[in-house]
Amino acid sequence: MEYGLYSNDEFAELSENFVCVRTYVGVPGAEAMLKQYGIVGTRGRGPWVQGNNIDYVFFSPNLKPLTHEELREVVPEPTEDSQNSIRWRYTVAGAGAKETIASTATTAMKKILERYPPRDKEAMRIPWQLNAHTAIHFASYEDRRIVLVPGAAGGVNPSLADSLRDPAVLREHVHNYVFLKLGPQIPNELRGAVQQATPDGVVILERPDGRPDKASLWQSAKVLAVSPGPHTPASLLQLLDKQARPPGWDAQLSSTK
């Protein structure tokens, strides 16, 4: 399903007028986030089952889920009826069929944009990961390296944050990296690198091989670069240019398609 959607040019173009969120049930923290908004959480037989299957929902700009019929804003409830009214994959004709996945989604997106036309404002933000679990998941699955930003209790160093969110830096690298703010608890495996980076520097980690089952999340983390601050947008751009990993770790396999 994802393949038909993300590779669709119209979907990609329309997505620029949406705030797009991608997450996973089963990754610590992410499931709670979905439950909070009534998107998942009801088990049972039928389309509301939390299985391996992908699904999607639309929200209004003020965070109200939209029903697929009439695109009404609703208050989410953790019930199968509520979830079936907002989730598309199994309850909307054409939303799951390979031939119509993209057109069903893009038709809905156009209607939603008529109702909620976006303001003409810069819409770039640093796409912070929810937590270390989601960072490792997405870096591993999407073949991205991790930009690890040391953060004390007060959060990310303001000067570093300004440089990171500089449009020239973000436009170039928002798709290439997974961005993670490290809280005050520094894992032992990363302590040396984080101390060397200083509070206004960054650490670049190689794409992990996956989420470890029981071992420490960072046990096999490979530090590629430690870049102490202070950073300007230009110095960050230079660093990220150098360390970006192009997609396609399995170029050999993809050639056998």
Place this chain on the structure above:
Amino acid sequence: MRFHATAICLLLLAGSARQPSAADEPRTSDANPFQVHKNHVRKTSGEYLACFRRIAWHYDFETAAELARDTGRPMFVIFCRAGSIDDPLTGKPKCAS
């Protein structure tokens, strides 16, 4: 005359050189990668990964919701269950959906 002797030596050397055999082919896993996990092999192709990078994804609702409110943009939220697979290339576990 000397030229002929050199040429003959070269020809003999070339003839005696080991010919490529099936054993010289790059080693690949005995398992068919498509049978290992056909959907994920397809999904993790470079082409597929490049498709992910066409979209500006957000991963936490806090950042996304603030951006949506600030810019008047509606939200598209896609999700599925996370799992792991054995990467057919490295044999190591790898995240998958």
